[in-house]
Amino acid sequence: MATDSSAAPFQKIQIQREDTTFDAYVVGKENAPGIVVLQEALIPDLYRGKVALDVAEAQHLMEGLDWQGAVKDIQASVKWLKSNGSPKVGVTGYCMGGALSIASGVLVPEVDAVVAFYGTPSSELADPSKAKAPIQAHFGEHDNFVGFSDVTAAKSLEEKLKSSGVPYEVHIYPGCSHAFMNTSPEARKRKKGMGLTDENQEAVDLAWSRFSAWMGRFLGSA
Numbered sequence: 001m002a003t004d005s006s007a008a009p010f011q012k013i014q015i016q017r018e019d020t021t022f023d024a025y026v027v028g029k030e031n032a033p034g035i036v037v038l039q040e041a042l043i044p045d046l047y048r049g050k051v052a053l054d055v056a057e058a059q060h061l062m063e064g065l066d067w068q069g070a071v072k073d074i075q076a077s078v079k080w081l082k083s084n085g086s087p088k089v090g091v092t093g094y095c096m097g098g099a100l101s102i103a104s105g106v107l108v109p110e111v112d113a114v115v116a117f118y119g120t121p122s123s124e125l126a127d128p129s130k131a132k133a134p135i136q137a138h139f140g141e142h143d144n145f146v147g148f149s150d151v152t153a154a155k156s157l158e159e160k161l162k163s164s165g166v167p168y169e170v171h172i173y174p175g176c177s178h179a180f181m182n183t184s185p186e187a188r189k190r191k192k193g194m195g196l197t198d199e200n201q202e203a204v205d206l207a208w209s210r211f212s213a214w215m216g217r218f219l220g221s222a
Contacts, residue, residue, distance in 0.1 A: 013038075017076035020069075024077055038077055067125050070100055075108040088112040088219045092211070094181065095119045095149070098137070102126065102157070105133040105166075113218035115211050118149040118178055120157050128160040134167040136214040138207050140176030142198065149178060167218075171210060173203040181207060 010025040027037045078089045090113040093101040098119025103126035105114035114135040121128070128135070139154040147153055154172055161168035173180060177198050179191060188199070 013080075015073075015076050015080050017072055022073055022076075024080075038081055065096070067100070067103070067122075071103050071107050071125070074100060074104045075110065078104075078108060078110045082110060090114065090215050090219050092116065092215075093119070095179065099125075099148070102128060102131075102135060102137065105131045105135045108133075113215055115214055117181055117207075118143055118145075120148060120153045128157055129163045131161060131164040131166045131168070134214070134218050135161060136169040136210065137171070138181075138210070139170070139172050140178055140180045140198075141172055141174045142177040145178055169210070169214070171207070173200065173207065176200050176203050180204065 010027050013024050013026055014021050015024055024038050074091060078091070081089045089111060091101045091104045091108075091111050092115040093099075094117040096119060098116035099121045100119075101114050101116040102119070103121040104111050106121075106126040106128060109132055111133045114131075114133050116135065116137045118139050120137075137154065137157060139149055139151065141151060143149045143151070145153075151172060154170055158168070158170040161170065175198055177191075179187065180198060180200060181204055182191075183199070183201070183204060
């Protein structure tokens with residue numbers, strides 16, 4: 001593990017996985033007793049330094065992602081957390097990260113809980129009917145990423161999770177489109193450029209409350 005104090009309040013670390021190394025950032029127990037958060041810098045690190053500049057390029061990079069390798073990165077991160085004092089570990093993500101979160105709930109036995117936002121893994125990557133960790137998922141009613149995060153994909157995920165035997169929840173938010181959780185000024189500008197004009201703070205607040213309850217339920221005790 002290598003650290004970089006200039007990343008405060010986040011601590012930059014490097015995690016080794018097989019013959020590769022990737023960056024991650026940790027915020028520790030000092031600021032949130034009993035909680036340690038590890039965040040992979042998804043675009044620069046799962047892509048090993050490639051950074052998307054616009055929506056089209058981001059889509060191109062997502063299509064070219066080494067998805068199996070990304071899941072291995074998640075597994076290495078979870079193992080790092082557990083070997084550094086975290087008795088339980090949850091995984092969450094948005095869009096591509098949502099799909100990877102669900103995949104980790106299927107393929108990474110060390111994961112204890114998953115919350116995914118508007119993204120589902122391909123059948124080639126992971127079968128949610130074989131999930132091992134409790135999974136909660138959130139989708140927008142008007143999401144138009146067909147087969148990935150639209151309502152049809154959400155309902156298909158729900159059917160698969162029913163047969164998995166693990167606790168699950170799938171929530172669909174009326175009037176919301178893709179990336180409805182991201183309310184930053186930059187995100188609003190990007191979404192407007194994509195024709196996504198919905199803003200629903202009530203949906204955002206509800207999703208966060210569900211997220212908190214889910215992670216508290218499955219990570220709250222050692």
